[in-house]
Amino acid sequence: MPAQTADAASPEVAPRHALAGLAILAGLLSRIASLAWWPAVEALTGPALWLGTALLWPDLPRRNRRQAGMLAGMGAGLLLVATVGYGARVDWSGVLDGNTQVVAMLVGVSFIGLIGNLRGRPRPPGHPVTGRRGLAGTWLGVHLLGTILNLSTVFMVGDRLARHAPLTLPQLLALNRGLSSAALWSPFFASMGIVMTLAPAMDYATVLAHGLPLALCAGLVTMLELPRRFDLSDTAGFSMSPRSLLLPVVMAALVMGFHFGLTPELSIVSIITFLMPASALVTNLTKGPRWTLGRLHRHALTRLPAMRGEISLFLCAGLLTKGLSTLANAATDGGWTLFETYGISEAMFSFLAIVVSAVAGLHPIIGVSVLASVLDLADGQQTLFAFTALAAWAVGTSVGPLSGINLSLQGRYGVSGTLMMRENLRYALVMAVLVVAMIAWLART
Template sequence: MRLLYALFLSGIILAVGLSVALPDATLVAGGLTLAAAAVGLVLVNRTQRIIALLLIGVGLASVVLALMFGGQFDGRNLLSVNQDLIGMLTAVSFLRLVIPTVPNTRTRLRGRLAVVRTALATHALGAIINIGAVGIVGDHLRGRSALRLADAALLTRSFSAAAFWSPFWAAAAAATTLVPGANSLVLLLVGLALAIVAIGLSLWDIFHLWGPDLPAYTGYSLSWALVRVPLALVALVITAHQLFPSVTVPRIVLIAGLSVTLIGLLITNGRGALRALARHARHDLPQLRGEVTLFASAGVLAVGLRMLLPLFDLPLPVSEFTVPVAWAMILSMVLCAIIGVHPVVSVAIVAALVHPLHPDPTLFVLAACIGWGVSTAVGPITGLTLLLSARYGIDSITLTRRNLVYLAAVLVAAWPALLLCAALV
């Protein structure tokens, strides 16, 4: 079953990549995504299965209701189930093969500067390899003892802020799929600036958390070997998007990620490069079954909502998608996360609700990325907090309460970031 699942995911990556030149290949990717979701329902745990079935059930019920109320049926829409997002997510996982997992530099930095360096290292890794960065840095910080709450807070904040700007995160891919046409350069510049500000503001709280132990803190080393792949990939994605604006960012990220991985493996591993890729596809891709099943199920929900909601004249208190509306969207996504709703679900619901306002794509995607990132840090049952709880014994509720300081910093800084975004587009 796991081998079949790995074949489906590999097929999705291939089909999404081919859709750059052969647009109809995306339909094949959509069919493979539905097949992967069906197999994933068997492989995931009970809680994930219930959530996925609920999302699929609501999505299919929405399709049926839409047809009953005179909605138009388009078979192609039923095959638009986040396949680009899933293809990108699975392809980016291959980057773990070429990014070092152990710091290879030694430094005498201690105290506040070591905290800042650890935050930057976590952020740089998290921007590219996603949640795998938390395990890499967390295992190093833990050493032979338990991970401290201060380090857990540092990890969540530094990692989650990458969602504000990184094209390698599912946040940007999901939002771009729902509202295409965003300016990736504006998203990167404004989102990165917000991430730096948010991390900087929240570090003062981290310093306070360490108390008298702060001067002896050494943290995680930041080296050129660690950041060169992220920097190269970001430059490659931005350049490619400017040269080929009609190609969606998730597809560019997929191709860029696989290309860099293959080149890196050929340089470092020579003839073993293809074997390393095959081994990752067979053994590591199935480990993403939870995220893939959730995103595919949310895609079915989004299809149903896109068919159903336009048939009703839902009264909205606003007539256009302005900066205050975008900020309120961030807040609503955070509130959903606190009660256990995954951002991929909340952003799909919000997108369907604001669709009649014809939101500016760049403003919408930035708000979605901010909401997704901060929700990841403060949601008590997000993948990030559950990982920290299961792997390091960190209490999710305690960590959520501690990260409310970070939430406040992001909400304050998000307003001028949205204003800047609106002025640039």
Template structure:
């Protein structure tokens, strides 16, 4: 990507973040105004997105456009067009805001450290990668993985540690894209409920992963990441701030709280550690670092168009695809479908938005749908060789897709049954 394109896109996205926060906090204007800069960025970034992803994005836009046109010619009002213009701006703003935390993460990594070895080191790495990932998203995989790769080529076991630690974040983290999209796709879902059920499921997933990892043949000889309490204070602090702020300011969306918390944290940290150079560091990130999220930004905008087009078409044809009752059985089927779609290469952003647009209109309990979407997202990115995190691990560390799939299928089977059991138990409590 040309530096001028990256810089222009970066500043446009910062404008979108500003408009999104002002709209959410003050209510002075509608949030869809924040979507206008995003669509300008889409036009700039589409040519630079990876070819495979670009094909998927173009298909989403075409399908969405056809649906919107059908809705318009059928006499529907403009609410679906405004939903398209919105471009999932709350989620995009969160991605941009959280992206600034990479500055902290990169500057906090120490060099020249001796890496610990053995089963306990791998377990600490699993939990450390999980806590990093819960706030830093996929950049955490690169930070931990690159550190391990300084000693020797990563093995399948180490790749498994990175993958499981990261994918389990999707069950509960307010900073993870899965939570943002689940809250948007299941209107009325409550962060507290999703987190309170997501954390226990996450702990079970990490516990099962620990058991499998320590029983692998090479576990005693492999290096782990030097996780310390100092390295974990930032993700823990930010998670507590967001959850506490949501309790006292429930009228502000969780996505906006995550965005605002991330930006305030990095601004204060830069001022205290960089002084006058803070502005230079922030500007460099805006003009070059934000472009690293170009694929995600374009995909979220395309997903917004797809969701609007599908909803408009169903409304115009007066078709209701959602089941009359969405209980644990239907939720279990939905998870299986989301995982199957992930195996075909469909990005979870697309499948979750599509599921939400179909199921949300008749959903009696949005929390049930929100939990279902989070579970489908986590299991899908864990098992699919085509998920973003798997592709990154495969290409960056030369770990075979078949090896990861072989190591994951028992975990996915067990976690699917556990997720279905949790949904059944949840249905008995409401």
């Protein structure tokens, strides 16, 4: 009997895209190797990921290319000013390392798409229903599945709903809010990876205890608001099934098991980086080595280059953060910070500033990174900063016209980012009030 192979031949891939995918994969593998047994090889992670980004640069949408280019240009310029104007000593060999750990985690998480569907094609579970129940199913399905599968869940659920008819505004808003609110607590989100890198002493249990209830409030606000504004009687929704929850629960249990038992010395970001690809490999090996190699090959050549938007944004934001922090330290001899202390009022100001910048068109990662570069947080303040940053990310990505989720909905389903911003302003205002109240509660505990 012939060995099983993947069900479809790998599509024709341009050499430049293939090389970019292999470079991104090399960045992931070097990061995993550094965690396991060869720390020195991590020096290859940044250059490999930047090489993949450079090769894919012409394929970035114009707005993404402009924003990423601005971030990278400003970061490089600030490093030059710090060097020439203030005599700062810059480790140029490590300039490309900003946010590479988070990018490696994102690349690792992408392999989860190879788990649970051994036929090689997306097959979201559940059957569509209509009305308020359908709306709740769409929000909850995207929220729970998105905690692990991230942005790919929006396409899985959205494409399933689009089989019946073009997506309506309530459906698009449910997709948007379901995913963005998961940034409040999911350890698998890029937002959590960034925050854990910027505030390594944060207490995740405390963030979870405050972020998860706030995420449930986001769902409740959606369920109260949208039925009042739209007729949902014919609006198809996504119906959850117990099987839908199996993957998120198993993955979360594995991560927690490694974090608290097998590898307590590693951060959650590091564990996710190697555990997700390893899980995908083990799962697919049940169909045979040839099948597994075929799927991994196709994933590296097609899926990884498709991540060019988020990879370029995170890498360029990392360069900006490095430039800002280097210049600030050089100009003030390390003695200046934005706030002398970080308490309730400072956290509220930070949250509102990042959300406003997101409405103006900046991705929340920019506001979070800039803020972290001009703060000197004590260990006891890092949890408050982490929660504030995650809340700003969750609200900012929902309403920001150039956020990853809204750009993806625009590219996939043709909805205007400006329209999504307008339709989410009321939601963002309500969530801002709830976040400010939660910040006050957290700061006093």
